[in-house]
Amino acid sequence: MSGAKAVREDRLWQRHADMARLGGTPKGGVNRQALSDEDAAARNLLASWAKARGFSMFTDAIGNLFVRREGADANALPVMSGSHMDSQPTGGRFDGMYGVLAAFEALEALEDAGVKTKRPVVAVAWTNEEGSRFQPGAMGSAVFAGYYKLDDMLLAKDWDGVVLKDALASTLEAAPAPLRDGKPGFALDGYVEAHIEQGPRLENERKTIGVVTGIQGSRRYIVTTEGEEAHAGTTPRAARKDAFAAATRIAAAMYEATADADDTLRFTIGRVEVQPGSPNTVPGKASFTIDMRHPSNAVLEAHEAKLKDIVAKKAAPCAAAIERVTNVAPTDFDPKVIDLVRAKADALKLTNMDMPSGAGHDAMHIAKLCPAGMIFVPCERGISHNEAENATPADLAAGARVLVEVLEELANR
Amino acid sequence: MSGAKAVREDRLWQRHADMARLGGTPKGGVNRQALSDEDAAARNLLASWAKARGFSMFTDAIGNLFVRREGADANALPVMSGSHMDSQPTGGRFDGMYGVLAAFEALEALEDAGVKTKRPVVAVAWTNEEGSRFQPGAMGSAVFAGYYKLDDMLLAKDWDGVVLKDALASTLEAAPAPLRDGKPGFALDGYVEAHIEQGPRLENERKTIGVVTGIQGSRRYIVTTEGEEAHAGTTPRAARKDAFAAATRIAAAMYEATADADDTLRFTIGRVEVQPGSPNTVPGKASFTIDMRHPSNAVLEAHEAKLKDIVAKKAAPCAAAIERVTNVAPTDFDPKVIDLVRAKADALKLTNMDMPSGAGHDAMHIAKLCPAGMIFVPCERGISHNEAENATPADLAAGARVLVEVLEELANR
Missing domain, CATH: 3.40.630.10 (Zn peptidases)
Structure with a gap:
């Protein structure tokens, strides 16, 4: 047999x-x-x-x-x-x-x-x-x-x-x-x-x-934004450093920048953390994970540059950083x-x-x-x-x- | 004394x-x-x-x-x-x-x-x-x-x-x-x-x-989006129902719609939950809280209508809902x-x-x-x-x- x-x-x-x-x-x-x-x-x-x-x-x-x-x-x-x-x-x-x-x-x-x-x-x-x-x-x-x-x-x-x-x-x-x-x-x-x-x-x-x-190939990142916790009822918009508002601007721009015409790039934000996580406090910190994949290393490299650019440009008035956690060719x-x-x-x-x-x-x-x-x-x-x-x-x-x-x-x- | x-x-x-x-x-x-x-x-x-x-x-x-x-x-x-x-x-x-x-x-x-x-x-x-x-x-x-x-x-x-x-x-x-x-x-x-x-x-x-x-006056809401969990590496963008991507579109539009010229309206997203919260899974569910305040009830009413409209228009291909949790005049x-x-x-x-x-x-x-x-x-x-x-x-x-x-x-x- x-x-x-x-x-x-x-x-x-x-x-x-x-x-x-x-x-x-x-x-x-x-x-x-x-x-x-x-x-x-x-x-x-x-x-x-x-x-x-x-x-x-x-x-x-x-x-x-x-x-x-x-x-x-x-x-x-x-x-x-x-x-x-x-x-x-x-x-x-x-x-x-x-x-x-x-x-x-x-x-x-x-x-x-x-x-x-x-x-x-x-x-x-x-x-x-x-x-x-x-x-x-x-x-x-x-x-x-x-x-x-x-x-x-x-x-x-x-x-x-x-x-x-x-x-x-x-x-x-x-x-x-x-x-x-x-x-x-x-x-x-x-x-x-x-x-x-x-x-x-x-x-x-x-x-x-x-x-x-x-x-x-696949790469993972963590994006963090840091602002200032403040009272949701008293703090004018102009005085806010809202870490989740910054994270939203960054994420929205990233979804747009990774929408390739042939739908080959895989871009996922899977885990999101917002601190302190109270409904009536302006968030002081936020973070999210990115999972990005493509068969070509060159394409991954080019899009990584775009992600970094978005983090640098969209964070203000908050501080923000993007850290690459893994890079598998x-x-x-x-x-x-x-x-x-x-x-x-x-x-x-x-x-x-x-x-x-x-x-x-x-x-x-x-x-x-x-x-x-x-x-x-x-x-x-x-x-x-x-x-x-x-x-x-x-x-x-x-x-x-x-x-x-x-x-x-x-x-x- | x-x-x-x-x-x-x-x-x-x-x-x-x-x-x-x-x-x-x-x-x-x-x-x-x-x-x-x-x-x-x-x-x-x-x-x-x-x-x-x-x-x-x-x-x-x-x-x-x-x-x-x-x-x-x-x-x-x-x-x-x-x-x-x-x-x-x-x-x-x-x-x-x-x-x-x-x-x-x-x-x-x-x-x-x-x-x-x-x-x-x-x-x-x-x-x-x-x-x-x-x-x-x-x-x-x-x-x-x-x-x-x-x-x-x-x-x-x-x-x-x-x-x-x-x-x-x-x-x-x-x-x-x-x-x-x-x-x-x-x-x-x-x-x-x-x-x-x-x-x-x-x-x-x-x-x-x-x-x-x-x-x-102050009103609180919970916005929920529901899509479908999927593998971050294999699921094409066109086939995704990404609950956090939908939440991001909704949140971005809401930040914009509540940016009043005289900076009197207070709009805060304070708590955010994304399920299942794994870096390499497309989120199947997301939710966030809204805290919105203004001295005028009429202004709150008008903006509530805008929020509802955004949830209805920006959710696709996910389902989404907005629920008012409190309304204090x-x-x-x-x-x-x-x-x-x-x-x-x-x-x-x-x-x-x-x-x-x-x-x-x-x-x-x-x-x-x-x-x-x-x-x-x-x-x-x-x-x-x-x-x-x-x-x-x-x-x-x-x-x-x-x-x-x-x-x-x-x-x-």
Whole structure:
């Protein structure tokens, strides 16, 4: 039996349902933020499945969780697949989790089919991909790849001031797995990540498999304005330094400046804070986050200059600043992995199309370490980062079938 | 000795310093929100001072706290003075607290001077004037005056979902005073409230006493926009329903529409909420508060129509709504009380000017029950609702001297 034939659609779907209960929301989504109790519960559940199948498990110093199926050659570098189990605060059941469960399904399918591979095959759940609780996102894979320093990340704070190091310690205590060693990162021979598309193209084009060619670049910023708190009833407009009025001018100008004609630039203000937040006090401080993405670094660079110009020109009489928090360059995946994904989809008679990824993924960091690629499956109406996120059992299984075939071939090279 | 001569500047200043420690902030302001532990501590401290002077104390069912100095005629209606002890989240040491301490100083001064009055004189600390934790503001005086229903107010919730009834019970348990009876409100013969100006006019005109002629009208609104959460990296602009982009368009248009040529209209967006608040998710919901004030009801009415029009026109492709939360009409104070304040300031050789109040005060509700007025003293640079709020010991004492003279005359009518 081939690995692809051993993929079980019902098992994969049931595992999604089991995971969706951990942090499940009344609207059918999940709130399973990085290093929360819900994250710990998801790790425990995955560990219980791994144990039942006799796979070995370990974590590294940033909490990345690895499930390993041995290969014939104990000295061969492993091939790896996975994604993340943390979610947005009002996230869906498939973003990230599908990539972890598809990788685990691949390990099980290889086991069930009695397939021996030369190299070990490892399923991974990366820590804190979303970056909604602790910034920056894709943290676990970035630390693994040496893009961020472990010690810096351990000091990250969430919006309530909780230090990542402490949250990580609690999570690992609740969901124990042996630490591999003090340092994250080890050599890999290949990496393939399965994920829902999080956009509408596969559905619109009626294709089952997205052969992902690369990931657009992304930059994050925080804009802060500072004015002076004052009484809302007594302070004339001319005497005000209203931090939110300044933030509004800046945001309005930014929305306008980023409205490109071909609608390729992605510009999002996602988090907004206004201080002191009292209805009858003129705000003294405001801040908002910017997430900006485009496949071309040059376009990102040009728009960053525009954003800076707007902050400088629109803030008066308040002070304002824009700080770049992250800058992830566009990623091009390995042509051989891209070709392999396409060939396996074709061989399985699954409709497919080449496409770039609009979203960032852990694969962008791992692509610096070894040949890497991604497999997309459709999600309903392209909706993601939303409790209504949805996908079909058949599409999820189709992606897992392509994945196991790709992993088997990579693991025998 | 006259009451005015018995006012002690050092005592009044020391009491401000003592109160400023309760909820004191590192920047020298206070965070003593309504019905918090800090509010309870302030009530306890006032009670200890009242007890030491032999004044009787009681509270009513909304938590208003009364300190009573008896008059010669047990059947005569009392005259009252006071303000509030709750503060903004980042408030100052004088807003509200001055009016309570000036009233208490008046009681002590009458006592020290051995002045007998016909009527009782009552100092009051009204519950929840600020309205920053529980909406609406000026709650205690409004319930006392029958403007809001007690039962409705007891169900108010703060931003964390705490019900006012529970917060009130905890506060009264921590700071006990006998409840007068189930219902708030009792008949009064007169009311005078001392307060810092919270604007720059007295300082600019180099006057010590503001003879307050009335209070401008104020209306509060909540604007909500609703779109659809979506992934910040994959969702094209044309497919977005970005609730914060809609809120920004609406807010920008409102700032423009309320920029009146004579700078009399006060328009403030003070509290802003964006959901889910994740940097890489397109916001699905946003809301903000509006505080709008003007001395003319007709002007408020006209601008309310403009705000509604903006919400209707600028929201697409999101849905949006504007809800009016409060509508307090302009207040005109009693001409006889206004004249009395002016006459006493003149008699004490204190520079003074007639002026309206830009801010709302508890006096606006009590003015419906009995002849009422207010006394303003300068505050530094007009800054209020700000931790930097400041006033001089001499100005505070000057206001208290006018107050005690006015109260003595009212209490002997």
